[in-house]
Amino acid sequence: MKLLYSIHKYDVFMFTWLINTRAHTALTQTSRYLSKTGDGSLYLLIAGFLFCYEGIESPLLHAVLLAFLIERPVYFILKNGLKRNRPEAALQNFHSIITPSDQFSFPSGHTSAAFMMATLLGYYFPALLIPLYCWATAVGCSRVVLGVHFPTDILVGLLLGISVALFSLGQI
Template structure:
């Protein structure tokens, strides 16, 4: 219990520090945009383009589909089993910049999906690795800046996304 309390204290400290940074207003505007890139339509567009270009035989498309078939249920089960309150519900007098789409915060689904996609696409297009991982990190960071996640929510999202991608690649690529 002491470990969980220490982690929670760290999370609250980091979140409050970030919210109180002088440039938070500018960060929040940028973060709204970055967060929207992780909402899902971009992933659907990538899948449709892959299907249009290569058909269902596309190894990347197969890895993406398998990845989401695994990642989404795990994300949903963990989030709804642990039921960690979002910062606005957990902290007195705290208001997030945006209204989250669901009630609980752990893990960050936006971060998980972004890192899964970044990992999968990077495997097939290594030259895009750095920009893709920068984008995924900004999606996760944006969720903290917007006040809908604690830092560890996004950290676990990174782990879930990358792990799911690696597992999917292992199933698709012999």
């Protein structure tokens, strides 16, 4: 329990530091847009595109579907099993910039899905891997800037997304 308390204390320190930086206000609007790219519509569009142009036999489409069939239940079990409060509920006198879609914060589903898709797409299109990981990192960071996640929520989302993607590709 001492380790979890230490991690939480560090998380709160990093979160508070970021929220109080001068750059926070400037990042807010950009973060809203970045966060929306991780809402899920883009993933459906990619799956639809793959289905239309490559058909049901698309290896990438298979990997994407398998990954989401694994990632969403694992994410749901972790989030609702661990029940870590979001910053607004955990910190006094703090209000997030957006209203999250659910109550708990750990892990970040936006980050998990973004890194999962970045890994899957990067596997099939290696030249895009670095820009895709930059986008996924920006999605994760946007969630902290918007005040709905702590930094470790993002870190665990990253690990979950990449792990599930590699599993669905048969790499682990």
